Amino acid sequence: MKVYYQNIEFWDLLSLPLYFILLYLILVSIAKAVLLEDRKFINVYFLALLLFYLFIGLVDFKVRLIPYFPDTNLFTKILETGVTPSNQSIGVKIGYKFLAIPIYWLSLKSIFNYFLFNVFFFQIGIIFLAGAFNRTYEIKDQLVQRFYLILALLMPSVIVYSFTPLRESYFVLALGLFFYGLTGKNRVNIFLILGVILAGILRIQLLLYFFIVYVLLLISKLSLSRKTLITIVIVSVPILFLGLNFLSTAILNIPISPKSLALFRNIQRMNYFESGVSYPEVFWENWFDLIVDFPGLFLQFLLAPFPVIIFIPFWTKLAYFADGVYLLVILTICLGSVKYIKGHGLWLMYILLYVGMSSFFEFHLLGAVRHRLPATLLILGLAAKGLSYYFTSYKWIFRF
Known part of the structure; x- marks a missing residue:
């Protein structure tokens, strides 16, 4: 019991x-x-x-x-x-x-x-x-x-x-x-x-995510031409990086650099290595190394517990497997509804940002399922919008 x-x-x-x-x-x-x-x-x-x-x-x-x-x-x-x-x-x-x-x-x-x-x-x-x-x-x-x-x-x-x-x-x-x-x-x-x-x-890591989301919203509210917006983004990236580096160092005690991110991830991985479901070590000496690994890390976090970079018998963990299957269904609905949700770029940025940030730190297969929960809830908004278009002709079913 x-x-x-x-x-x-x-x-x-x-x-x-x-x-x-x-x-x-x-x-x-x-x-x-x-x-x-x-x-x-x-x-x-x-x-x-x-x-x-x-x-x-x-x-x-x-x-x-x-x-x-x-x-x-x-x-x-x-x-x-x-x-x-x-x-x-x-x-x-x-x-x-x-x-x-x-x-x-x-x-x-x-x-x-x-x-x-x-x-x-x-x-x-x-x-x-x-x-x-x-x-x-x-x-x-x-x-x-x-x-x-x-x-x-x-x-x-x-x-x-x-x-x-x-x-x-x-x-x-x-x-x-x-x-x-x-x-x-x-x-x-x-x-x-x-x-x-x-x-x-x-x-406390959520504060860093909230800060970036808040800045994204403020930028999206500016009524500027695309050229002006691109210029602002290019100029503000170094400033934003310095601000994020300060916050990351102050909040997480992790400066934003390839070596420090790799060290943090690998140390955490060692603590849970005996669980048998830890992700492989990463070796990031420079930004190019990190950029090359990023697509795999992103998909690995988003699709957990399904293996992307490594092979783990994920089907033995039924609850995690069920959540993975559920997410695949939701993503399929979103992909099938692209033409209906293409105007939802800001919400999509919120999702990509959360998954992207989390994927750098995630070192554990089962932890990824647990920590992905907020992103899945954000994805549901896009899936619901897509489903509403497909079922417009059948609204009478839902009348009560």
Whole structure:
């Protein structure tokens, strides 16, 4: 039995319906405030979603449906004792401690209730991401929104990480808040600030990504000719590099150079080498070496757990394999809808930027699936937009 299921008492199941109703009401209220007007669908969808997740959680208690991840023992111990080991990162010592532990207490120290909160935070993040996509492209079609929510419901990694005491639900919440704030009328607003704060205390690397995304949005808002825009980009690249190098050194203690990036990646790889699913060493002496390796690293991260540079028996890890198959389906939908989503270059840049940055640092096959989750959620927006065009003639199926 999983360690977090060992102390379950009968009263845990008695309190579960109360938490279910409370979180459902809050979730629906947030969805109606953020998403397009679609009251009946939202009411039914989130009720069905919570029932579906509750069923998965109860089945997992009996038959171990959800994988047991290596870090689970550590995070379970932190929840149950309130003590964080001193050798952990800031994201664990500060972010997890001051977010997850209060939620665990609020859950009456019931892991079932805690997992309901996990589902809750995941779904809030997804709601804000859907709202951000709507705002970015001024979407008024309910069908796009519905497809986005349904695709998110079926995403294997969201299901899997909803039932682990890890930090993924908080990452998705930070991502959703940031992007929703990014698309607001005011350049600085409460959603943006909360997203940045959450990222800073959970996974400080996200701040670097958020900074670049913010700059990209500002540039995209400039009403300039292509020639002027290219000139600005050429002039600003050295300045941007210096700024990013400063942030990377200050935040991650990693200067942006081929040798330092290779050293960081290879040291991390050594720590997990015995797992048998670490990626090969990299040897980057100069920028040319890094550029040559980049396409392979990019595809390796994006398509994990399917091997690109190396061969690993990925099919033995069913949950990861399912997530990989799911992503291939989503990418196929996007490729088949290129003519419908070709005007979504900015959103595509957000995706490529996240995958590109992450691929430099990722050294572990299973870690890549886990860390790719935010990128997959961003891709869902494009897939939902494409599906809405294909199903335009069949909207009557979705009327209720």
